[in-house]
Amino acid sequence: MSKVYLSYNNIISSLGFNSASVAKEVMLGNSGLKQIKDTSVMPEPFMSSLIDDDVLTAAFKNKTEKKYTKLEKMFITSLQDTLGQSNIALTDRVGLIISTTKGNIDALDAENDFPKERAYLDVLAKNVAHYFDFKSEPIVLSNACVSGVLAVAVAKRYIKSNMFDQVFIVAGDLVTEFILSGFNSFQALSSEICKPYDKNRIGINIGEVAVSALVTKNEENLSDEAVEILGEASCNDANHISGPSRTGEGLYRSIESALAQSNLTSEDIDYISAHGTATMYNDEMEAIALNRLSLEKTPMNSLKGYFGHTLGASGLLETIIGMYALNQNVLIKTLGFAEMGVTQPINVIENTVEKPLSKFLKTASGFGGCNTAVIFKKVK
Numbered sequence: 001m002s003k004v005y006l007s008y009n010n011i012i013s014s015l016g017f018n019s020a021s022v023a024k025e026v027m028l029g030n031s032g033l034k035q036i037k038d039t040s041v042m043p044e045p046f047m048s049s050l051i052d053d054d055v056l057t058a059a060f061k062n063k064t065e066k067k068y069t070k071l072e073k074m075f076i077t078s079l080q081d082t083l084g085q086s087n088i089a090l091t092d093r094v095g096l097i098i099s100t101t102k103g104n105i106d107a108l109d110a111e112n113d114f115p116k117e118r119a120y121l122d123v124l125a126k127n128v129a130h131y132f133d134f135k136s137e138p139i140v141l142s143n144a145c146v147s148g149v150l151a152v153a154v155a156k157r158y159i160k161s162n163m164f165d166q167v168f169i170v171a172g173d174l175v176t177e178f179i180l181s182g183f184n185s186f187q188a189l190s191s192e193i194c195k196p197y198d199k200n201r202i203g204i205n206i207g208e209v210a211v212s213a214l215v216t217k218n219e220e221n222l223s224d225e226a227v228e229i230l231g232e233a234s235c236n237d238a239n240h241i242s243g244p245s246r247t248g249e250g251l252y253r254s255i256e257s258a259l260a261q262s263n264l265t266s267e268d269i270d271y272i273s274a275h276g277t278a279t280m281y282n283d284e285m286e287a288i289a290l291n292r293l294s295l296e297k298t299p300m301n302s303l304k305g306y307f308g309h310t311l312g313a314s315g316l317l318e319t320i321i322g323m324y325a326l327n328q329n330v331l332i333k334t335l336g337f338a339e340m341g342v343t344q345p346i347n348v349i350e351n352t353v354e355k356p357l358s359k360f361l362k363t364a365s366g367f368g369g370c371n372t373a374v375i376f377k378k379v380k
Contacts, residue, residue, distance in 0.1 A: 002217045004156045005379065007226040009213040009320045010081040012074050012172075013307060014049040017059055018081075023324035026306050027352055031335055033193050033205055033308055041177040042184070047193055048175050049207035049308050068127065069104045069114055071174050074210035075128050079170045082212040083132065085223065088166060092135040095164040098125040099141045099151040099171035101312035106176045128170065136164070142312065144366030145275070146234065147171065148211070149315025149374055153232035155215035165217060172210035173311040179206060186242065188279055194309075196276035196302035196334055197283045197348050199341035204277050207308025211317045219379075225327040227376035230359070231262030237369040243281055248289025250371035251363060255293055258361070258373040266294045269375070270357045271331055271349070273322040275365045276302020277309055278336065282365060287342035295361075301349045305335030315364040315372065326357050326378045 010018065014032035015025040025032075032049035036042075051074060060073040061080070068076065075098070088094060100121065107118040117123060125138035141151045148171040155167035173179070183189050183206060190203035215229070216222075235257070237250030244250070259265065272295065274286055290296055303318045310317055325332055333352045340348070358378050365371045 003219065004159050004215060004217050004229045005219065005222055005226050006152060006229055006319070006323065006376065007214045007216055007222045008082050008085040010078045010211065011317060011320060012051065012078045012210040014051060019320055019324065023321055026303065026321055026332060027330055029333065029335065029352060031193060031306050033207065042180050045191065046180065046189060047191060047205040047308070050175055051208055064131065069107065069118060071104055071172055072124065072127050074172050075170045076131050078210040078212040079128065079132065079168065082168065082214060086214050086221065090132065090134055093165040094134065095136050095158055095167040096129050096134045096138045097141055097151045097155055097167060097169045098128060098138055099147040099169060099312050099316065101142055101144060101147060101173055102179060105178050106174060143370050144368050145311055145314055146364040146366045146370045146372040147312035147315065148317065149319055149362050149364045150234055150372045151316060152215060152229065152319060153234060153372060153374055156229045156232060159215065159217050167215045168212065169215065169316060170210065170212040171313040171316045173208060173313055175206050175208045190278065193336050194278035194304050195336035196278040196304055197341055197346065198337045199339040201278045201341060204279055205304065205308035207310045209307060209310045209313050209317055211313050211320060213316060213320060222379060224380055225323045226379045227323050227326060228379055230264065230375045230377050231258040232374040233257030233261065234370065234372040237371065239369045242367050244285040244365055245369065246285065248285045248292065250369055251286065251289040251365055252292050254371045254373040255289065255361065255363065258375050262375045264375065266298070269295065269298050269359055269361045271360050272298055272300035273318050273360055273362045274300050274302050275363055276304055276334065278304060284342050287344040287346045290346055291344045296345045297347050299331050299347050299349050301332050301334045315362065319362050322360050322362060322376065326360055326376070329354055329357050331355050
């Protein structure tokens with residue numbers, strides 16, 4: 001069987017509109033999170049990373065007369081860059097996956113200029129696909145907060161099954177009143193930069209990004225930071241609509257299966273890019289699952305302190321940062337972590353350091369009990 005790679009990519013975020021520059025900011029320890037005071041979405045100030053509308057408008061090159069939503073502009077701007085880097089002709093052998101949890105949810109707001117039909121995910125997907133004239137029908141992947149990294153796994157499966165030779169993924173979500181009010185109803189929002197795995201954490205931050213990447217079997221046309229997708233798996237623990245399994249069962253089985261597919265053991269993993277939402281049940285569940293797999297000594301980080309939780313984009317966003325970390329042999333610190341706040345031992349990266357790296361494990365977990373794990377290996 002041919003190998004499958006994750007290659008050219010782009011990040012549109014509050015830290016920049018280019019993957020390399022965003023990764024550099026993260027390695028320098030700079031966060032895109034800021035305190036936002038906007039009573040139209042939240043009565044109290046909140047921490048978030050938002051895409052500046054003026055910067056996005058300047059970057060978005062509309063080649064049509066059609067009006068696009070903010071999220072569509074973010075998707076198109078990101079994908080435009082990735083397509084340009086890859087220089088791939090869009091034939092019927094090239095697929096497109098749209099990854100999001102809420103899509104154009106703001107189209108349902110009373111004051112929004114767009115018709116409510118724009119909130120349908122298939123409409124969002126078709127608007128993006130038609131802009132670039134993709135020959136294949138776009139595929140929507142919306143599975144809570146594992147969507148971004150699950151899209152990588154699904155793209156790999158499409159290529160392995162010979163449905164496509166190459167698949168582009170674009171992922172993103174907005175920070176809206178609907179999303180903020182939902183998490184606030186759980187009393188889960190933090191008014192400070194979040195603190196994954198920390199004893200003094202008080203909740204999550206929500207952020208917005210758009211990210212895109214190419215999954216391909218063509219090893220002749222790869223980016224410098226490209227990685228091979230060694231193994232992947234997704235498992236639902238069916239525990240609760242919002243709470244994870246207290247034993248980490250779904251995450252445990254996902255990682256176990258990904259390791260088996262990769263023909264690797266826990267000792268072969270150089271570091272873990274974990275989910276790390278800075279909520280008590282998620283952090284504890286991850287610690288339990290990693291201990292069950294003898295991964296408690298493996299260096300691990302959460303990138304939520306740099307971007308916040310970017311929902312359906314988080315898994316792909318954090319994978320791309322992991323690609324750059326692998327390429328540059330850098331372990332990135334977990335911003336906000338100071339004192340261990342889980343009952344099981346884990347090796348949270350406290351300081352950004354250089355270290356030879358070859359393979360990393362990306363994990364994600366989400367509402368409804370979904371869990372995904374993907375293992376990547378450095379190519380160059």
